[in-house]
Amino acid sequence: MKLYDYRLAPNPRRVRIFLAEKKIEIPRVEIDIASQAHRTPEFLALNPAGTVPVLELDDGTAIAESVAICRYLEALSPEPPLFGSDRLSSARIEMWHRRVELELMVPVQHAVRNSHPVFATRGHGEGGAQSRDFVESGRRVAAATCDWLDRELATRRFVVGDAFSVADIALLVAIDFARLAELRLREGRPHLDRWYAEVAARPSAGA
């Protein structure tokens, strides 16, 4: 197996943290998106969407999308379980993982993409302009979701109960990525901040 990776992007980081939690080491190929390495014919043959990460299996099969890669790795290497260990814990992790993705990561991406200078010509506005509506809606939804998570984390150690899961990985990555839009999501949210301090101190967080 081989992982096509990019140090600076949030989705590849989710896979790197997942691998570190599983203690799996696989060769990595850095795809430098800044220099358009994801737009070469070779890379587009592997993943027509032009996104990283991509996991290439030994027979050449390519799996794109960070969560699809993580599920494949979970099936290969079930311990420790990061998607749940029975049908109820799996469903609860899926529920929270989706809430973190759709109600936090997506709005954070909207805010970053429409405010950070590196995306100046790749925003969601007309002709690739950056859109103020996307920034403000993204900031508003991200803040509301973090208020909710702060209340939830008052009652338990991790996003889903007492076990670290992919939902924690998604939340850590989203909070860190949000800084690119000047969003400091831990501020004023003591339970989220307590959770962050613990999760960010795990060795996997440096991956």
Added chain:
Amino acid sequence: MKLYDYRLAPNPRRVRIFLAEKKIEIPRVEIDIASQAHRTPEFLALNPAGTVPVLELDDGTAIAESVAICRYLEALSPEPPLFGSDRLSSARIEMWHRRVELELMVPVQHAVRNSHPVFATRGHGEGGAQSRDFVESGRRVAAATCDWLDRELATRRFVVGDAFSVADIALLVAIDFARLAELRLREGRPHLDRWYAEVAARPSAGA
């Protein structure tokens, strides 16, 4: 088990189609969102996010988020497998399911929410105004994703290979929901249209 449902919304429909494909019948409780039934203290105690669908288990445990519910049902009733039957098919279904959700359903929701009169005060603009950027970006991304899916569907029967899966359910629901934003996504896309005709003719599509 009991399913909290709403006839007019796309996410509950995903669960209804899933149940019909599995031939599972469970009692349903209609939550009339138009009359704010999702904002009552009883419903918010069940699901603080105030969204439908919700699956309530016999012990009172609530599972929200359509895909989390579907995964729980898949574990209860594995046949026919709609999330894949081995680690590679599961990963490929997850990959395509996510692409349909993030690159089609999310932009379609943006377009509907910011153009349809029923959401006039619940758009993504300032103070709940509808945002033209969200409509236009949503329409653009949805069209590009459907162009891609049209090319992919030239090569195979379903979204992922020869077996019907949750990715087909997500695509059917997104295409139908898009009509609320005046988006006719099958037009000019013959392979997507051929796929739609087959999937929309399954008995489950009426669920």
